[in-house]
Amino acid sequence: MTTSTPLTKGELIDQRGRSELEFLQALRAGLTPLRKQVRERVDATGVLDTPYEDIAELRTRVDGVLEELQAQRLLGIILSWSRGVATPRAAAAFNRKRSEFELLATPAGEVVDHIGDDVPRYWDYEFHGTAGGWDGHPHMGFIHHEMIYHYLLKKIFPGDIFGQRGVIAAAAPAGTYERIVDLGCGTGQYTLKLAETYPTAKITAVDLSRTQVQYALRRAEDAGITITGIHAAAENTGLPGGEADLVTSFILLHEVPPHTIRQLFVEAFRLLKPGGHVHFSDVAPYSERSPYQAWLDDWDAAHGNEPWWRTSATIDLVQAAADAGFVDINQVAHGPESYPWVTTARKPE
Ligand SMILES: C[S@@+](CC[C@H](N)C(=O)[O-])C[C@H]1O[C@@H](n2cnc3c(N)ncnc32)[C@H](O)[C@@H]1O
Structure with missing residues (x-):
């Protein structure tokens, strides 16, 4: 007799959503060799051998020796692109199975509103590249938690990132x-x-x-x-x-x-x-x-x-x-x- 582990909520996404998120996962996992090349270049130049004054000076110093390194340029491009597309792809996957996911995402209790529309100015920003911001979808909490963190990111980062x-x-x-x-x-x-x-x-x-x-x-x-x-x-x-x-x-x-x-x-x-x-x-x-x-x-x-x-x-x-x-x-x-x-x-x- 075989036993199977029940699917997590994020794993219920459709085939298209799975393949899109898994592509992003593979792309992010594939950055490790590029990170290694960057580290080797930094070490080889001895740019960190003397103490730094402040973070701005450190950035100028290290960024300077990496300017011509293709691996570093690729890292920047791939990270920005993958952050920009992850949430829209996950949100689209949610929408394709909306009625099913809404049942799994909606609480019985109510969130108590102490703010109305009086949000601080710094909130108007797409943190982490989350398209539309933290509330860019009526179920962004579910999308973030189940699809972005647990389905996509957890598998990329080593160890227990939530423990x-x-x-x-x-x-x-x-x-x-x-x-x-x-x-x-x-x-x-x-x-x-x-x-x-x-x-x-x-x-x-x-x-x-x-x-x-x-x-x-x-x-x-x-x-x-x-x-x-x-x-x-x-x-x-x-x-x-x-x-x-x-x-x-x-x-x-x-x-x-x-x-x-x-x-x-x-x-x-x-x-x-x-x-x-x-x-x-x-x-x-x-x-x-x-x-x-x-x-x-x-x-x-x-x-x-x-x-x-x-x-x-x-x-x-x-x-x-x-x-x-x-x-x-x-x-x-x-x-x-x-x-x-x-x-x-x-x-x-
Ligand atoms: C990186 S998450 C951490 C969430 C949670 N503490 C955890 O351990 O996973 C940061 C959270 O802070 C919230 N946040 C950002 N600025 C805030 C503020 N001024 N007041 C309340 N929450 C805020 C964001 O909406 C987000 O949910």
């Missing part, structure tokens, strides 16, 4: 929390890990993308977990102050401009009870990366529609936390090359 979220949830300083706010919850990848780690906690998940938080609700329902989903800017949640004992986020900070990062600490402080913790996990500061990795992060961000990566990798988060009133501020690296990089602090009693 880190459980480690970060468990690394919050108190052993237990009762009221948690997850800022920039997306489709709930971190939210569900928080729920597993703190099973008695009441969890509020906030995102500026209505469709992402909507699919987070559905995923929580499928897992038998109750969360409250709020459509709001994380820096201005509209939630009551002084109620949470943990305000946390996973890879939200690098999505927003520096003044908003500072405001996120201010909002976290407002939301917390005295003695509560803020626990923000994000990309590693360039100063904690090797020079090659810092250059690569910055190059990838520039070619990957990540307008705020550089500023978030260079901003002083300890100062931002202190300015908001936090004490006991700690920063800890939880993985290789200092990613995820976590800033944790306490609101004084």
